[in-house]
Amino acid sequence: MMSTTGKPRGHLQVKGGKNGRRRTFHAFWWDTDGKHGRCLGPAHVRDTGRRTARKAVIWRAGDGPKPTPEHVTPKEAEDLLDDILREAEAGAQTARKQRETHTLRETLEGWVAERTANRGLKASTLHGYDTLFGRMYRDFGADTPVDEIAAKGLVSYFEELTAQRALGNKAAEAAIAEGREVVQVDIPSWTARPPGCQALEVATKAEAVQLADAMPGTWKHRRRGAYRIVPLNAPRAKRVPCATAQTLKAQGWVVRSRTTTRWVEHTPPSAATFNRYRDIFGAALDYAVRRKWIDANPMDEVPRRSNKAARQQILRREDLYVPAEVDRLLEHAPGPFEEAFWLCGAHAGLRLPGEGLGLKWGMVDFEVEVIRPYGNWILNQDDSTKTDFTPIPMTLRLTNALRTLKRRDSWTTDDDYVFAGDCGRPVSAKHLREQFHEAALQADLKKIPMYNLRHSFGTALAASGKVPSRTIQALMRHSRLSTTEIYMAYAPQPELAHQLALALEPDRPLATVTAIRPVSGNATPAFLERLEEEIPAKWLREVARVYAETEALQTA
Numbered sequence: 001m002m003s004t005t006g007k008p009r010g011h012l013q014v015k016g017g018k019n020g021r022r023r024t025f026h027a028f029w030w031d032t033d034g035k036h037g038r039c040l041g042p043a044h045v046r047d048t049g050r051r052t053a054r055k056a057v058i059w060r061a062g063d064g065p066k067p068t069p070e071h072v073t074p075k076e077a078e079d080l081l082d083d084i085l086r087e088a089e090a091g092a093q094t095a096r097k098q099r100e101t102h103t104l105r106e107t108l109e110g111w112v113a114e115r116t117a118n119r120g121l122k123a124s125t126l127h128g129y130d131t132l133f134g135r136m137y138r139d140f141g142a143d144t145p146v147d148e149i150a151a152k153g154l155v156s157y158f159e160e161l162t163a164q165r166a167l168g169n170k171a172a173e174a175a176i177a178e179g180r181e182v183v184q185v186d187i188p189s190w191t192a193r194p195p196g197c198q199a200l201e202v203a204t205k206a207e208a209v210q211l212a213d214a215m216p217g218t219w220k221h222r223r224r225g226a227y228r229i230v231p232l233n234a235p236r237a238k239r240v241p242c243a244t245a246q247t248l249k250a251q252g253w254v255v256r257s258r259t260t261t262r263w264v265e266h267t268p269p270s271a272a273t274f275n276r277y278r279d280i281f282g283a284a285l286d287y288a289v290r291r292k293w294i295d296a297n298p299m300d301e302v303p304r305r306s307n308k309a310a311r312q313q314i315l316r317r318e319d320l321y322v323p324a325e326v327d328r329l330l331e332h333a334p335g336p337f338e339e340a341f342w343l344c345g346a347h348a349g350l351r352l353p354g355e356g357l358g359l360k361w362g363m364v365d366f367e368v369e370v371i372r373p374y375g376n377w378i379l380n381q382d383d384s385t386k387t388d389f390t391p392i393p394m395t396l397r398l399t400n401a402l403r404t405l406k407r408r409d410s411w412t413t414d415d416d417y418v419f420a421g422d423c424g425r426p427v428s429a430k431h432l433r434e435q436f437h438e439a440a441l442q443a444d445l446k447k448i449p450m451y452n453l454r455h456s457f458g459t460a461l462a463a464s465g466k467v468p469s470r471t472i473q474a475l476m477r478h479s480r481l482s483t484t485e486i487y488m489a490y491a492p493q494p495e496l497a498h499q500l501a502l503a504l505e506p507d508r509p510l511a512t513v514t515a516i517r518p519v520s521g522n523a524t525p526a527f528l529e530r531l532e533e534e535i536p537a538k539w540l541r542e543v544a545r546v547y548a549e550t551e552a553l554q555t556a
Contacts, residue, residue, distance in 0.1 A: 008088035012077050014043050014059055025077045031088040040080050044071040102293045104149060105142040108133045109243040111287035124378045130241045132280060134187060135164065150285070150294040158278060158302045163269040172263035181266040188259045190245035191237040195252045199230045238381055271305040278302055315486040318446055320455040321346070322463075325445055332439040340401035341419055341432060344371075345453030347398040349476050352450050353433070354378050355385060357426035362414030364402055369394045377417075377426050387477045458487040465492040 010029025016022055025040040044066045045059040052058060061073040072080070112129055115121060121129075139157070140149055167175060167182065175182045201222070202208050208219035208227035217231040237256070240248065249255040269277075282299035289297050321329060326346045333339035344359065345352040348371055358375035365372065374389040375382060394402070406412055411420040421427040436450045458476050461467040467475075469491075473484040501508070 008085050008092060010081055010085055012040075012074075012081055014045060014057070016043065025072045025080075027077070027081045027084055029081070029084055029088060032092050036088075038084065040077055041070045041072045042068070043077075044073050101145045101147070102288065102291075103143045104136065104140055104146050105133075105242070107146045107288045107293065108136065108284050109241070110291070111284040112241075113243070114287060115283075122378075123381060123383045124376075126241060127239070127379055129280070132277065133241075136281065138185060146285070146288050147294050150288075150296070150298045153301065154281075154298045155301050158274070161269055161274060161277060162266040163273050164264045164266060167263040167265055169263065172265075175265055182263055183266065184261055185264050186259050186261055188242075188257060190240055190242055190255060190257050192240045192245055192248045192256075193237040193254045194235060195254060197231055197234040198254045199228050199234075202227050202229065236380065239379060271307040274305050275307060278304060315455060315459065315489065319448060320452050320459055321445065321448065322456070323460050325443075326453070326456055328443040329439055329445060332442040334435055334439070336401060336404045337419065338432065338435050338439070340398070340405050342436065342450075342453060343395075343398045343401050345450070346456050347395045348373075348392045349454050349457040351376075351386065351454055353429035354383075357417070357419055357429060358382060358385075359418045360414065361406070361412060361416055361418055364394075364418065365391075366399065366403065366406075369399055385477070387479050390474050390477055392475055455487075458484070459490045462487040462489075462491040465494075 008029055008031040010027060013026045013028060014023055015026055016024065023043040023045060025043045025045075026037060027040055028035065028037045030036070043059075044062040046062045048058045048060050050058040059074050061075070066073070108129075112121070112126070116126070162181075164185075172182050200211065202211060203225050205219075205221070205227055208221075208229055211217070211229050212219040215229065215231050217229050217234075219227055219229045222228045237254075245255045245257070278299060282297060282302070285294065285297045285299055288294045326342075330339050330342060330346075333342065341352070341356050344350040344356045350356050350359070350371075350373055354376045355373050357377035359371070359373060360375060363372045363375060370391040370393050372389055372391050374385055376385045377383070402418065405418060411417065411424050416424065417426050419426055433450050437447060440447060454476075458472060461472050461475065462469075469481065469484055469488055472487060473481050476484060476487075478484050
């Protein structure tokens with residue numbers, strides 16, 4: 001038998017009945033798939049009387065012409081065997097190439113698996129990758145060899161790259177009427193459920209009741225002639241990427257796939273969107289280079305775009321509510337449930353809806369009146385927060401609102417969600433957003449995203465002038481101080497205003513200057529001497545200047 005990497009080999013054999021009648025030529029060969037055989041036709045041969053080392057007969061062509069065109073001479077049989085071996089070799093090369101060729105899907109999913117093993121990616125990050133990869137699969141083809149993509153280059157593709165935004169039917173109709181570029185795309189998705197947890201459907205109520213009692217489980221009337229039975233405590237199906245779906249299916253999970261047709265609008269990409277596609281695709285192709293699937297990364301020829309405008313983004317007044325507007329919003333809250341939820345954003349800076357829906361009673365400490373937000377509800381499942389959590393002190397109004405929810409009859413243990421529905425799971429984020437916009441409309445407030453209540457929290461802290469920037473950074477749970485700087489634009493700067501007044505209006509009396517009176521007698525020199533040991537010289541000169549100005553005001 002030949003190896004998986006060797007060339008095909010074979011031999012000829014003449015088989016026939018007694019007295020040499022009905023002799024036929026047979027070809028036998030071995031390739032990567034094993035041994036094969038084929039009858040080449042009736043043999044026109046004659047025994048030469050000679051034998052091979054293995055005692056096989058050496059044949060020559062028979063006497064006279066061939067009886068029929070189908071008869072095969074030894075030379076013709078050798079030619080036919082050579083043709084068979086060439087075909088086998090070509091097939092083996094194709095098979096080797098297919099084994100050695102790696103697809104775009106294999107490259108992207110392999111990179112994600114490597115990154116997950118090294119860094120432990122969050123569910124929301126994996127979902128973002130899955131969405132981006134879905135577009136790559138639509139544009140290039142999931143089964144396209146990655147070396148073909150690398151050979152063609154990607155400069156022209158990224159020069160024409162557009163951002164894609166999903167639209168509902170009404171929004172799509174309006175966009176088409178305005179002449180915008182809107183197309184329909186098919187988006188595949190996969191859901192997985194543990195074995196034994198799948199729901200069943202029956203046609204009658206009696207069957208549903210009987211089956212639910214036998215499981216045990218619960219039943220619900222879905223539509224006419226359809227009753228759905230779900231096992232007790234069965235987890236909901238969760239959305240998973242294609243690679244994860246295949247892995248779970250092999251483990252016995254119930255995996256379902258569906259294709260959704262969505263309206264998508266094409267718009268020019270921002271620098272951040274462009275760089276995100278470029279960087280992620282480039283990192284995946286770096287993985288292919290490390291595995292020696294391609295020789296070089298074609299993304300090296302695609303330059304990043306400047307993101308300076310995004311870094312200089314300004315938090316505008318119309319993007320948030322000031323405390324008075326937050327109070328007006330809360331006055332129109334439908335109930336204590338919504339009021340408490342919105343206060344988590346406006347008075348604690350939680351990222352709504354995810355961190356609010358992921359909040360559990362065990363994270364709310366009424367004894368010391370702080371919230372420890374380390375949970376996040378993303379894609380209908382628990383996840384960790386975007387950044388490291390910091391205990392956040394609760395205001396009196398937030399404390400009272402959460403105490404009101406705590407007095408409900410169910411779902412109040414440490415492991416229960418604060419904003420749980422009837423089934424104990426967090427309520428729908430869509431419902432909370434609709435209630436938020438309705439309350440803002442009733443309060444005659446401008447329309448902002450519910451998430452921006454977090455911005456209201458940050459700007460209120462900065463505008464008070466009493467909370468240092470580092471403290472705001474910690475309460476907002478920013479990993480970089482530069483992110484917090486968008487709120488510091490609302491912080492008062494009395495010292496700088498005083499310096500500007502001295503420089504630009506030196507003759508105008510400073511109404512904000514308060515006379516500093518010594519404790520007893522002329523204690524100023526002694527006080528300054530003590531300060532000389534405690535503070536730097538440049539600060540000491542400033543204090544002395546302020547003392548001189550106040551003394552001048554007193555004598556004037």
